Every structure is written in C-alpha cells, then in structure tokens.
Amino acid sequence: MSSQENPEENLPSEQDAAHGAVKVADDPFADPGLPAHKPRIQDIDERAARRSERAVAFMFTLSMLATIGFIASYVIFPVDKIVFIFPFGHVSALNFSLGMTLGVALFSIGAGAVHWARTLMSDVEVADDRHAIAADPEVKAKVMADFAAGAEESGFGRRKLIRNTMFGALALVPLSGLMLLRDLGPLPEEKLRKTIWAKGKLLVNMNTHEPLRPEDVAVGSLTFAMPEGLEEDAEDFQKQIAKAALMIVRIQPEEIKDKRELEWSHDGIVAFSKICTHVGCPISLYEQQTHHVLCPCHQSTFDLSDGARVIFGPAGHALPQLRIGVNDDGNLEALGDFDEPVGPSFWERG
Known part of the structure; x- marks a missing residue:
C-alpha cells in the first residue's frame, strides 16, 4: 500500500511531535511560521494609493469643517432654542449641533489615521530578537535607522496632501476647547451682573x-x-x-x-x-x-x-x-x- 493509499503514514508520530515541541521550546528565536507577506493593491498600484491618499485627506478636511461648524454653532444658535429633530424629538439646537460637529471632527481624525495606516503605511511584519533593556550604541543606531525607515515608508514626507490636511485638522480641533471658555462668564454681555430687580418692583x-x-x-x-x-x-x-x-x-x-x-x-x-x-x-x-x-x-x-x-x-x-x-x-x-x-x-x- 502506497503512502497515498494510507494517509495516516504521512502524519508525524506522537514521538516526533513531542521531539519537535522540545526543539521549539529550546530555541525561543525559532521561526514562528509567519505567513508570507501579501502586498496590498496600494503597494502595487499607484492609482489605488492616490485614491487612499485622497480618502484620508477628505477625512482630515471633514474634521476641519466640523470644527469650524462647532465654533459657528456658538454664534448661530441661542442657548434656549429648541428644535424638532427626527428621531430625537425636541432637543436643544445648540447642544445637538455641538455634539454632532465635535463628534464628526474627532471621529474623522481617527478614521483618517486608521485608513492611512491600513492602506498606505508599511504592513510588513518583522520578527526581532529580544535584547537587554540597556541599549548599546549599535542598537541605538539601529532604532534610529528603523525610525527613519518607518517615516519613509509611511509616506509622511512624500504624501504632502495627507500631511497638510492632518496638520490642519489637528490644529483646528483644540479651538473647540477655547469656545468652551465662553461659558465661564458673560462674554461680552453683562447678563450675570444684573437681575430684573429694579426700583419700584414689588x-x-x-x-x-x-x-x-x-x-x-x-x-x-x-x-x-x-x-x-x-x-x-x-x-x-x-x-x-x-x-x-x-x-x-x-x-x-x-x-x-x-x-x-x-x-x-x-x-x-x-x-x-x-x-x-x-x-x-x-x-x-x-x-x-x-x-x-x-x-x-x-x-x-x-x-x-x-x-x-x-x-x-x-x-x-x-x-x-x-x-x-x-x-x-x-x-x-x-x-x-x-x-x-x-x-x-x-x-x-x-
């Protein structure tokens, strides 16, 4: 009977499996058997990479527009204005607009960063040896070299559209916090200094x-x-x-x-x-x-x-x-x- 007729003959015996497990345990740096790297479409097609770049830039730009909308909401909507918004019912126009615009601004930054990492940054898995905590000059040089290589592979310097829109989104989002200072005082009214009490009121x-x-x-x-x-x-x-x-x-x-x-x-x-x-x-x-x-x-x-x-x-x-x-x-x-x-x-x- 050939090996093809009896497939069980091709299976490793319990003794061989145990021997292999011992070898792996003895060698912590053995190849864990990572699957072969499969390139993404963006790695081989520059047009696909450009589409991903525009998608990331769109998300960062959307974040900037949402931040501007957050700031504008403070000017457009009075505090006591109530509107009907399906399916939320009657809600404060100011609270709804602030929540929506700030949520979109923060989500767009996160979504853009994730899409950038998943489609344009390098996804090659690299196995490295463990080393002592204290790094020697050679290791430090290697770390700096790896950092430079990672920056190059991310396309941060080469893809200016992504870089500029990301900088714009990150620069505008903190302005949302500045608008909250308005609630710390009347600015510019004196509505906290006066009441409706006046001479002659009973x-x-x-x-x-x-x-x-x-x-x-x-x-x-x-x-x-x-x-x-x-x-x-x-x-x-x-x-x-x-x-x-x-x-x-x-x-x-x-x-x-x-x-x-x-x-x-x-x-x-x-x-x-x-x-x-x-x-x-x-x-x-x-x-x-x-x-x-x-x-x-x-x-x-x-x-x-x-x-x-x-x-x-x-x-x-x-x-x-x-x-x-x-x-x-x-x-x-x-x-x-x-x-x-x-x-x-x-x-x-x-």
Missing part, C-alpha cells in the same frame, strides 16, 4: 403670588420672594429666577450688626439673594436663634445679622443684599438691584 410671595407687606413677615420667619411681573409659565422664568430669587428674614433691629444692612432694611426686614455664592445652590435652611442660613449642598453658612458674611464652608463671599422699602400702598418694594452680582464668582468679576 416683592411677591413665591407661594401665594401676592405682594408682601411688612406685617406678613414675622420675626424669626424665612420667606421666599420674587419680583412682580415674573410669571412661572414664562419662557425665561428659570433663567430669571435663578438670579432674582430672594429670601426675606425679619430680625430685631438692635440685633443687626452691620450698619449698611440696617440702612437697607425696613423695620428689621432684610432681603438677601437666595443663591449660594459657592456654586449657585438655593439656600433654604434658617436658624432663627443665630440668624444663620445654611446651604444644604456644601454647608456654606451665612450670618444674616452681619451682612450675610460667610462664617463656614466653601463659599467665597457674602450674599448680595437687596435694598427694600415700603410704597404708598404699604407693600414691600425694591429700591434698586442687588448691590453686587448674584451667585458664585466668574472670571470677569472684579
């Missing part, structure tokens, strides 16, 4: 929506108020109340330590911003024996009998005070806006 109870009178505020009580004319169903209600929210406390005049606070009050009724000067949380806890108010978020504590100065916690400055008085009808009214910007500090604040 103090309206947040619960009853009725104008407050001095007899409505008892000693030791904490009352929350808002300006007259501010409707809860108004489109900009949340934006306005976030700056204009007011808390009112009545203290015996002889217990008020700050002279200006006493002058800005009416018969011991003092009005301060409800917005904590740490990170803008609403203050809601009042201790009538000490006249201290506590922000429940991070425990910043303010003394309302001493100009609402900070006596504990991370808040950076006292609560702004609203000067108040009584009009001819006997209702409490504002005599102007807050004496300083409401809420936490911002980078343009002096």
Whole structure:
C-alpha cells in the first residue's frame, strides 16, 4: 500500500511531535511560521494609493469643517432654542449641533489615521530578537535607522496632501476647547451682573403670588420672594429666577450688626439673594436663634445679622443684599438691584 493509499503514514508520530515541541521550546528565536507577506493593491498600484491618499485627506478636511461648524454653532444658535429633530424629538439646537460637529471632527481624525495606516503605511511584519533593556550604541543606531525607515515608508514626507490636511485638522480641533471658555462668564454681555430687580418692583410671595407687606413677615420667619411681573409659565422664568430669587428674614433691629444692612432694611426686614455664592445652590435652611442660613449642598453658612458674611464652608463671599422699602400702598418694594452680582464668582468679576 502506497503512502497515498494510507494517509495516516504521512502524519508525524506522537514521538516526533513531542521531539519537535522540545526543539521549539529550546530555541525561543525559532521561526514562528509567519505567513508570507501579501502586498496590498496600494503597494502595487499607484492609482489605488492616490485614491487612499485622497480618502484620508477628505477625512482630515471633514474634521476641519466640523470644527469650524462647532465654533459657528456658538454664534448661530441661542442657548434656549429648541428644535424638532427626527428621531430625537425636541432637543436643544445648540447642544445637538455641538455634539454632532465635535463628534464628526474627532471621529474623522481617527478614521483618517486608521485608513492611512491600513492602506498606505508599511504592513510588513518583522520578527526581532529580544535584547537587554540597556541599549548599546549599535542598537541605538539601529532604532534610529528603523525610525527613519518607518517615516519613509509611511509616506509622511512624500504624501504632502495627507500631511497638510492632518496638520490642519489637528490644529483646528483644540479651538473647540477655547469656545468652551465662553461659558465661564458673560462674554461680552453683562447678563450675570444684573437681575430684573429694579426700583419700584414689588416683592411677591413665591407661594401665594401676592405682594408682601411688612406685617406678613414675622420675626424669626424665612420667606421666599420674587419680583412682580415674573410669571412661572414664562419662557425665561428659570433663567430669571435663578438670579432674582430672594429670601426675606425679619430680625430685631438692635440685633443687626452691620450698619449698611440696617440702612437697607425696613423695620428689621432684610432681603438677601437666595443663591449660594459657592456654586449657585438655593439656600433654604434658617436658624432663627443665630440668624444663620445654611446651604444644604456644601454647608456654606451665612450670618444674616452681619451682612450675610460667610462664617463656614466653601463659599467665597457674602450674599448680595437687596435694598427694600415700603410704597404708598404699604407693600414691600425694591429700591434698586442687588448691590453686587448674584451667585458664585466668574472670571470677569472684579
């Protein structure tokens, strides 16, 4: 019977297989049997390589355009504009455009780099011997030579279209981060410095929506108020109340330590911003024996009998005070806006 008739005769015996395994184990530098390298179409056809080059350049250019779109979104779309986008429903136009453009910008850079590496850079697998950690001059020279060869094989210097568009994409993407600085302050408006409080505006109870009178505020009580004319169903209600929210406390005049606070009050009724000067949380806890108010978020504590100065916690400055008085009808009214910007500090604040 020939070997063709009995194929089992061609298979290595268990002893031969074990002997071969021992030889491989004894020689860690034996050829692992890598498959023969198969050239890609881009390696043998310059027209295909040019197509890949244009595809990579297109992705880098798309990244640049998306970055420009990200920056333009800050100018085009107002913060409160809501649009319907299928299948997302009603979403913020600004948030949607920022997310889409930044996502496309970053994805295009990554996709372009991957396509460049897969189609144009060298894909030849090279096996090398292990060596000691400390490199001798010959090894250092070889590393530098390999680096130069890799740079040459990548086509970085030769394919200027890819190189220039990649530089453009990488240079524009960081500009997206600069646009985020806009949210650190009013820039260029003064919308954080002013509220809708003005001389003559009545103090309206947040619960009853009725104008407050001095007899409505008892000693030791904490009352929350808002300006007259501010409707809860108004489109900009949340934006306005976030700056204009007011808390009112009545203290015996002889217990008020700050002279200006006493002058800005009416018969011991003092009005301060409800917005904590740490990170803008609403203050809601009042201790009538000490006249201290506590922000429940991070425990910043303010003394309302001493100009609402900070006596504990991370808040950076006292609560702004609203000067108040009584009009001819006997209702409490504002005599102007807050004496300083409401809420936490911002980078343009002096």
